Amino acid sequence: MCPHCRRQLAWYENIPVLSYLVLRGKCRTCKNPIPKHFIFVELGTALVFVLVAWHSLGSPELVPAVFFRNIIFSILLIVIFVYDWLYQEILPSVVWLGALVGLGFNIYLGYSLLPMLIGLLVAGGFFWLQYAISKGRWLGGGDVRMGFMMGIWLGWPAILLALFLSYVSGAIIGLLLIATGKKQLSSSVPFGTYLATATFVSLLWGKEVISWYMNFLH
Numbered sequence: 585m586c587p588h589c590r591r592q593l594a595w596y597e598n599i600p601v602l603s604y605l606v607l608r609g610k611c612r613t614c615k616n617p618i619p620k621h622f623i624f625v626e627l628g629t630a631l632v633f634v635l636v637a638w639h640s641l642g643s644p645e646l647v648p649a650v651f652f653r654n655i656i657f658s659i660l661l662i663v664i665f666v667y668d669w670l671y672q673e674i675l676p677s678v679v680w681l682g683a684l685v686g687l688g689f690n691i692y693l694g695y696s697l698l699p700m701l702i703g704l705l706v707a708g709g710f711f712w713l714q715y716a717i718s719k720g721r722w723l724g725g726g727d728v729r730m731g732f733m734m735g736i737w738l739g740w741p742a743i744l745l746a747l748f749l750s751y752v753s754g755a756i757i758g759l760l761l762i763a764t765g766k767k768q769l770s771s772s773v774p775f776g777t778y779l780a781t782a783t784f785v786s787l788l789w790g791k792e793v794i795s796w797y798m799n800f801l802h
């Protein structure tokens with residue numbers, strides 16, 4: 585429906601990207617603008633799906649279950665990314681669902697439980713510690729739950745890369761926003777958007793980045 589006049593939209597007003605362009609970003613009846621984030625989410629989703637397909641096609645052997653797992657993980661990450669960006673909340677139902685689905689997929693794919701357990705304890709424990717020390721001022725309960733989910737999905741040691749990328753990208757983008765005057769130091773950052781992005785990158789390219797880093801050290 586249109587968020588302004590609440591009119592139910594026809595199917596042809598709901599075609600990703602195309603409808604937005606044809607309607608020129610405005611509701612057909614009340615002429616109010618369609619919120620900009622719709623087109624970004626639609627284009628972003630297309631890009632994410634292309635990256636997942638590209639990753640699967642480039643793998644030494646094509647495992648359909650890995651492709652479907654990555655598509656489902658990506659959909660959940662997009663929901664987490666957008667919802668936290670717009671409303672500063674990581675939805676518990678999405679994260680618990682993600683943790684369960686991820687556990688199921690990874691067991692089905694024959695991954696061992698120990699790396700998942702270590703990943704879960706490292707990420708969840710690290711976030712929980714910060715949550716406990718700051719009494720919820722640095723991080724929210726949603727971030728702690730998200731840490732558990734990320735640990736199950738990525739396992740040890742890829743979880744370390746995801747944590748590293750979350751903090752580095754958060755720091756760089758935070759500094760840029762402060763430098764351009766868009767945010768102040770005290771503004772809270774929707775950490776879930778960074779966690780979701782870092783999880784996506786680590787999911788697709790974690791192994792490559794970690795082996796590159798190991799070679800770099802030697």
Ligand SMILES: [Zn+2]
Nearest residue numbers: 586589611614
């Ligand atoms: Zn309208």
